[in-house]
Amino acid sequence: xxxxxxxxxxxxxxxxxxxxxxxxxxxxxxxxxxxxxxxxxxxxxxxxxxxxxxxxxxxxxxxxxxxxxxxxxxxxxxxxxxxxxxxxxxxxxxxxxxxxxxxxxxxxxxx
Amino acid sequence: xxxxxxxxxxxxxxxxxxxxxxxxxxxxxxxxxxxxxxxxxxxxxxxxxxxxxxxxxxxxxxxxxxxxxxxxxxxxxxxxxxxxxxxxxxxxxxxxxxxxxxxxxxxxxxxxxxx
Numbered sequence: 001x002x003x004x005x006x007x008x009x010x011x012x013x014x015x016x017x018x019x020x021x022x023x024x025x026x027x028x029x030x031x032x033x034x035x036x037x038x039x040x041x042x043x044x045x046x047x048x049x050x051x052x053x054x055x056x057x058x059x060x061x062x063x064x065x066x067x068x069x070x071x072x073x074x075x076x077x078x079x080x081x082x083x084x085x086x087x088x089x090x091x092x093x094x095x096x097x098x099x100x101x102x103x104x105x106x107x108x109x110x111x
Numbered sequence: 112x113x114x115x116x117x118x119x120x121x122x123x124x125x126x127x128x129x130x131x132x133x134x135x136x137x138x139x140x141x142x143x144x145x146x147x148x149x150x151x152x153x154x155x156x157x158x159x160x161x162x163x164x165x166x167x168x169x170x171x172x173x174x175x176x177x178x179x180x181x182x183x184x185x186x187x188x189x190x191x192x193x194x195x196x197x198x199x200x201x202x203x204x205x206x207x208x209x210x211x212x213x214x215x216x217x218x219x220x221x222x223x224x225x226x
Contacts, residue, residue: 043217103153
């Protein structure tokens, strides 16, 4: 089983739509979770952190479900500029822990 | 610019040649990661360092790949006897070793093309 499972999509949605992505992880010791955005042929950039209590930043909401071991990203009122690949990442938090990335979910928002 | 810096940005090489990439992390970050990414895929883990110690190397990585971080600052990734399958974007990322809340900061990557 892969460390991180993420639906690669693609997700094609019209402007104004609400879209949600999930990412499951296998390591129950994982402590830190993040969503990154990656534009075509660019490096990934941090979008937002994910907390157990949920994290909202404008149109974006990230949530963590430890019991089911998944994180989610919800985008409301999609904009054309939201078109990108969204990567989930977690860190195991141990002394020798490291970062694990999902393969990314591709989103295309059309007018 | 105090971000992660990678050089060169692009590299075209003939099959069988050796190539070396450099990564300069954010200065106070003691974790440094190397990833490889091909089109439509997420970043594939190659190796990572905590200071100068290489803590893990992907089992998928052949012996042709080697990485160093001799003084715990910049790092180099060398690929010997390159193959066409090595063509990819090579990403470096750094993070502070603060445990919880550890996000990664990526460089712009080195795009390798093996012809």
